[in-house]
Amino acid sequence: MKIRTRIAPSPTGKDVHVGSVATALMNFAWAKKHNGQFIVRIEDTDQSRLVLGGEKKMLETLESIGLHADESPIMGGPFAPYRQSERLSIYKKFAQDLILTNKAYYCICTPERLGEMRQKQQSLKQMPKYDRHCLTHQKEVIQKIEKGVPHVIRLLMPEKIITFHDLIRGDITIDTNNLDDQVLLKSDGFPTYHLGVVVDDHLMEITHIIRGEEWLPSTPKHIILFEAFGWKAPEFAHVSVLRNPDKSKLSKRKNPVWTSEYIEKGILKEALLNYLSLMGWSHPEGKEVFTLEEYIKVFDIKDVQTTAPVFDPIKLEWMNGMYIRQSQTSNLKSQIYEFYKGKYSEEMIEKTIPLIRERIKKLSDYEPMCEFLFSTPQVYEVDFGKYKDLLISMHQSLMLVADWKALIIGAAMGELAKDKGVKNSEFFMVLRAAMTGKKISPPLNESMELLGKEECLLRLQKLR
Numbered sequence: 458m459k460i461r462t463r464i465a466p467s468p469t470g471k472d473v474h475v476g477s478v479a480t481a482l483m484n485f486a487w488a489k490k491h492n493g494q495f496i497v498r499i500e501d502t503d504q505s506r507l508v509l510g511g512e513k514k515m516l517e518t519l520e521s522i523g524l525h526a527d528e529s530p531i532m533g534g535p536f537a538p539y540r541q542s543e544r545l546s547i548y549k550k551f552a553q554d555l556i557l558t559n560k561a562y563y564c565i566c567t568p569e570r571l572g573e574m575r576q577k578q579q580s581l582k583q584m585p586k587y588d589r590h591c592l593t594h595q596k597e598v599i600q601k602i603e604k605g606v607p608h609v610i611r612l613l614m615p616e617k618i619i620t621f622h623d624l625i626r627g628d629i630t631i632d633t634n635n636l637d638d639q640v641l642l643k644s645d646g647f648p649t650y651h652l653g654v655v656v657d658d659h660l661m662e663i664t665h666i667i668r669g670e671e672w673l674p675s676t677p678k679h680i681i682l683f684e685a686f687g688w689k690a691p692e693f694a695h696v697s698v699l700r701n702p703d704k705s706k707l708s709k710r711k712n713p714v715w716t717s718e719y720i721e722k723g724i725l726k727e728a729l730l731n732y733l734s735l736m737g738w739s740h741p742e743g744k745e746v747f748t749l750e751e752y753i754k755v756f757d758i759k760d761v762q763t764t765a766p767v768f769d770p771i772k773l774e775w776m777n778g779m780y781i782r783q784s785q786t787s788n789l790k791s792q793i794y795e796f797y798k799g800k801y802s803e804e805m806i807e808k809t810i811p812l813i814r815e816r817i818k819k820l821s822d823y824e825p826m827c828e829f830l831f832s833t834p835q836v837y838e839v840d841f842g843k844y845k846d847l848l849i850s851m852h853q854s855l856m857l858v859a860d861w862k863a864l865i866i867g868a869a870m871g872e873l874a875k876d877k878g879v880k881n882s883e884f885f886m887v888l889r890a891a892m893t894g895k896k897i898s899p900p901l902n903e904s905m906e907l908l909g910k911e912e913c914l915l916r917l918q919k920l921r
Contacts, residue, residue, distance in 0.1 A: 460493030461664050465500045465654065468511035472715040473518050475768065476669065476699045476707055479733040483696065484667045485524045486734075486756040493664075497529040498657060499540045502647040512540075518716050522726040523749060528661075536661040541653050548648040551656050551686065552610045552641050560685040561641060563598045564591040565608045586637045587611065610642040612651075612682065619677045624665075624694040624758045631677040639678050651675060655682040663691050667758070670695045694758050697737055699768040712770050719773070723796055723820025728777040736766035746779055778818035786810050796820040801831060808907055812899035826899060830907060833916060834894025841920050844887050850877060851888060852917040861910045863902035870902075891920055 462484035466477055473481075488495040497519060499512055516531055528534030538544055555561035564587070566574075575585045591598050592613070602608045614637065620630045641652040648656070658666060673695045683690040699707040707714060713722075719729055727749070734752045735745065738761050781789060790807045809827050817823055841848060854873045858865055874884035889901050892913060898904060905913050 458664060459662075460488055460491040461496065461662055462488045462493065462667060463496040463498055463658070463661065463663050464668075465498040465657070466515055467500045467503065467506070468515055469503065469506040469508055470715065471508055471511055471514060472717045473515045474714050475716050475719065475729075475733065476714070478519075478522070478524070478716050478729075479699060479736045479766075480667060480669055480696055481519065481524050482730060482733055482752075483694075483738075483756070483758070483761070484665075486753045487665060487667065487758060488527075489753045490756060494527040495524070496534070496661060496663070497526040497539065498661070499530055500650065500653060501540060501542045502650070502653055504542070504647070514717065518720075521720070522716065522730060524730075541648070541657070544653075544657070545646055545648075547660070548642060548652055548656055549646065552648070552652060555612070555641070555685055556610065558685070559613065561610050561612050562592050562595055563602060563608050564611045564640075565598050565601055565606050566591060584635065589638065592638075607644040609640045609644050611638040612641050612678070612685070614638050614678075614681065619680055621676065621680055621690075621693065623673075623676075624692055625761045626673075626695060626763055629673075629676075633677065633681065636678060636681075641682075651678050651682065655679050655686070658691055659683070659686070659688045665692045665694065665758075667694045667696065670697050694761070696761060697763055697765045699736055700765045702767055702769050704765070704767070707768055712768075719770075721821075723822065724773060724777050725780050725792065725820070728780040729773070731780075732773045732776050736768060737762050737764070746776065746783075774818040781817060781819075782814055789814070793820055793823050797824065805830070805907075809899070812903055812907075816899060829893040829895070829898065830904065833919070837890055837894045838896050839887060839890035841887070841891070845921060847877065847879065847884070847887060848891065848917055848921050851891070852914060852921065855910070855914060855917070858910065861906060863900075863906045866905050867902040891917055 464477065464481045464484055466473060485495045487493075497516065499515075501507055501512065512530070516529065519526065526532055528536065528539060530539045533539075541548075552561060556563070566587075570590075571587075574588055574590075578585050591611075598608070614633050617633050618630060619633060620628055622628050639651050640649050642648055657663075676693055676695070680690050701707055701711050703711075705711065709715075713719060716729070720726065730749055731746060731752075734747075734749075734756075738756070740747060740752075741755055741760070784792070786807060789810055790803055793806050793810075794801065794803050809830060813823060813826055817826060850873060851870070854869055855866070858869050870885070870888060871881070874881055877884070885901060886896055889898055890896060892898075892901065892905060892908065908916075
């Protein structure tokens with residue numbers, strides 16, 4: 458059997474949620490581990506919630522971080538189209554098929570009637586469910602539909618006990634008496650999630666549905682639909698949703714949730730995927746840092762945990778710093794150059810890497826740390842008022858340095874501090890601020906070597 462997995466995001470946000478990427482990563486890894494296919498399908502049937510440009514951004518982000526789809530709205534494929542809004546005639550046909558086999562029925566109840574029904578059920582402390590009013594009046598209902606009355610198609614939920622096996626959570630049993638006659642086709646001709654996902658998963662030959670646990674209560678409805686059509690259901694695996702460090706549900710009120718926001722901060726795609734792979738899963742050898750290729754090799758659905766994983770942006774930055782420190786200079790140079798869109802020369806970036814590699818956790822840390830190397834500071838963290846004489850002495854001493862190397866610069870300045878009777882901590886704080894504008898910076902002597910003698914003297918001259 459050829460393994461085929463999918464993700465089916467809805468373009469109702471400005472990008473892909475990091476939780477969706479974590480789930481997509483499992484789908485991608487499971488397919489690639491078995492030489493199968495990973496499909497991206499767009500579920501855009503809720504037209505009222507679509508975000509302009511959301512689909513394009515989602516697909517671009519997935520590609521940019523390395524989760525390349527074998528089939529998608531962009532790539533195409535043997536089961537196109539891969540956008541649900543372009544498959545409406547397919548859903549209508551299958552919904553009609555269920556009507557013909559008495560597995561579904563028409564409903565013309567108005568929102569007002571449904572509201573009154575639910576209110577009455579709540580007052581009687583009954584479970585809110587459709588009362589099947591239209592099921593008992595199908596002849597009249599069809600006559601009204603023929604005259605143009607708006608209608609939906611509902612699933613006729615059978616009374617039975619359903620037990621299905623979840624690859625992560627084990628056997629789950631549900632009594633369908635607790636389930637509603639779900640709407641399958643809405644009055645606007647668009648399918649609900651339940652009909653669309655079942656039809657598409659069958660027609661696209663999906664073998665494994667790996668999705669968030671929020672869809673677990675819907676799974677019995679989907680199994681009923683697979684049975685109603687006479688189709689074999691795929692394997693199911695429901696992963697836990699990501700949580701904030703305080704265990705609350707991950708939301709944009711507390712931390713960024715869109716994947717592109719982390720990329721735009723300078724988180725490397727390799728580090729992001731590495732970190733997300735650890736959400737609910739552990740490397741069998743206890744490793745924390747590993748490649749996507751290694752993850753694919755060792756990943757197994759049965760090892761995914763049911764406890765809610767904690768997504769900690771601070772831990773993500775720590776891991777990103779690990780990747781930066783382990784990166785080859787040529788690779789890191791290119792990443793910084795591309796991140797800043799060519800703002801700084803590759804030659805100068807390469808020279809600065811030994812100074813900052815151990816100090817930055819993300820690419821966006823580079824500019825604040827190194828901007829003094831590209832332009833004279835305009836703001837200073839030190840008041841030079843009482844250090845005028847010291848600045849003059851620094852200028853005079855540095856003028857005498859012939860071989861402009863970090864060690865020689867440091868030795869000359871150390872001697873001057875000793876001659877002036879100024880503590881090294883205070884002396885070099887003043888010199889550092891004069892060169893960089895800040896009290897904390899990359900190594901001072903090496904930075905001065907990079908700046909060059911003429912520039913260092915000009916910066917001191919400006920402050921005298």
